[in-house]
Amino acid sequence: MRTFALFLIACAVFAADKKSASELIDLSRKPARPEFADALRNSFSSDDLQKGLAVVADGPDFLFAIETDAATQLLVDDQPGPAMRHAGKTNLWFAGAKLETGLSHSFYYLVGKAAFGGKTDVAAYGPESYEKISVPHGTLSDKTVFTSRIYDGMKCDYWVYVPAQYDPGTPAALMVWQDGHVMVQRDGNTRSQIVFDNLTAAKKIPVMIHVFIDPGTIGDKSLRGIEYDTVSDRFARFLRDEILPVISAKYNLRKDAYSRAIAGNSSGGICAFNAAWFQPDQFSRVLSRIGSFTNLQQNHPGEFDGGNTYPFRVRTEPKRNIRVWLQDGANDLENPFGSWPLQNIHMANSLKFRDYDFHLSFGSGTHNAAHGNAELPEEMLWLWRDYQPSKTSQDFAPDPAEKDRPFYRVKIDSRPSR
Numbered sequence: 092m093r094t095f096a097l098f099l100i101a102c103a104v105f106a107a108d109k110k111s112a113s114e115l116i117d118l119s120r121k122p123a124r125p126e127f128a129d130a131l132r133n134s135f136s137s138d139d140l141q142k143g144l145a146v147v148a149d150g151p152d153f154l155f156a157i158e159t160d161a162a163t164q165l166l167v168d169d170q171p172g173p174a175m176r177h178a179g180k181t182n183l184w185f186a187g188a189k190l191e192t193g194l195s196h197s198f199y200y201l202v203g204k205a206a207f208g209g210k211t212d213v214a215a216y217g218p219e220s221y222e223k224i225s226v227p228h229g230t231l232s233d234k235t236v237f238t239s240r241i242y243d244g245m246k247c248d249y250w251v252y253v254p255a256q257y258d259p260g261t262p263a264a265l266m267v268w269q270d271g272h273v274m275v276q277r278d279g280n281t282r283s284q285i286v287f288d289n290l291t292a293a294k295k296i297p298v299m300i301h302v303f304i305d306p307g308t309i310g311d312k313s314l315r316g317i318e319y320d321t322v323s324d325r326f327a328r329f330l331r332d333e334i335l336p337v338i339s340a341k342y343n344l345r346k347d348a349y350s351r352a353i354a355g356n357s358s359g360g361i362c363a364f365n366a367a368w369f370q371p372d373q374f375s376r377v378l379s380r381i382g383s384f385t386n387l388q389q390n391h392p393g394e395f396d397g398g399n400t401y402p403f404r405v406r407t408e409p410k411r412n413i414r415v416w417l418q419d420g421a422n423d424l425e426n427p428f429g430s431w432p433l434q435n436i437h438m439a440n441s442l443k444f445r446d447y448d449f450h451l452s453f454g455s456g457t458h459n460a461a462h463g464n465a466e467l468p469e470e471m472l473w474l475w476r477d478y479q480p481s482k483t484s485q486d487f488a489p490d491p492a493e494k495d496r497p498f499y500r501v502k503i504d505s506r507p508s509r
Contacts, residue, residue: 108133112147128178143208164201192217195461212461219468220282227255247307264299264350269359271303319362320387324369347483352376380463385429405441420456448487
């Protein structure tokens with residue numbers, strides 16, 4: 092028993108020595124003090140320090156650290172970064188940098204002439220992604236398990252996030268999020284609950300109920316690809332006819348598409364577009380991050396009529412009254428199913444060609460949610476801009492400035508042009 096107690100005390104001491112990002116950055120201003128080097132060792136694993144993976148951020152303020160005996164140069168977003176300095180009289184090197192928020196960044200080191208360590212897709216969160224003392228928290232429901240008829244006995248999990256400002260006497264807007272489990276942890280990478288609370292309290296977005304829904308399973312088989320990548324109205328019907336009636340029985344939801352949005356990452360991104368494309372009377376606002384507008388159709392292997400056809404369908408089929416935010420990165424996937432970066436650019440040009448109200452946020456990231464998570468406040472503000480609770484409809488039109496902008500064109504910078 093005494094040994095166990097000593098173990099708990101040791102763990103508590105270690106936890107007390109581990110510093111937050113803001114504390115580490117503050118300590119770095121006096122790097123000669125031994126407590127700074129101690130804080131680096133206590134706050135990062137020795138593995139991350141030795142492999143050049145250690146980084147923390149507090150808004151635009153970043154701190155990079157590496158343990159090496161060799162002279163080291165930091166590169167951030169493929170550009171020379173600030174000079175590395177010693178942390179006291181140790182072999183720990185560090186550098187601080189101010190980076191743009193609302194997107195993701197990458198870094199690595201040059202040790203001698205060799206590239207070493209580093210990470211891609213490091214999110215730089217802005218002020219709306221951090222807790223504010225004066226802002227009340229919403230409430231996350233317990234997990235609910237739902238059994239579908241439309242998907243023949245499929246079971247899926249969902250959670251409901253309700254803002255503190257919700258009044259059961261007033262119908263609330265609605266936003267549905269695919270792969271909902273990633274939204275459940277309040278201080279997780281998405282920062283979604285924090286962003287919702289901050290923007291709702293500031294009256295920058297309407298009071299809305301957020302549904303975090305996971306793809307389902309039948310036995311041990313995941314139906315994510317079938318639900319998300321199949322270009323049909325099946326998933327939209329699943330939401331309309333099965334999930335939302337259950338949510339509406341508990342919460343007072345608005346029924347108009349003007350007050351409903353849908354969002355997702357990767358296959359969840361094309362799923363969100365699918366739902367609005369096939370049922371614009373249910374969802375009029377779409378957030379698609381690193382969307383899989385590629386041939387991931389899984390109901391009919393070998394066929395080529397998956398999400399890869401959407402850019403052509405957008406150009407030729409009747410225009411839907413929807414507003415669409417697309418996000419992707421230049422280093423997204425290339426595989427047998429298609430090119431994620433090129434397909435998202437193609438989608439943006441097709442939406443522009445038909446005068447849709449759209450936005451493309453295109454960075455340098457990989458197939459990763461970091462960029463989208465970092466810009467979540469901007470995404471929400473854009474999707475819900477000019478929303479008026481007194482209205483039930485709006486004819487979405489591009490921002491006037493968009494009309495004078497050219498179509499997107501690709502410039503190859505990863506190899507010589509000739």
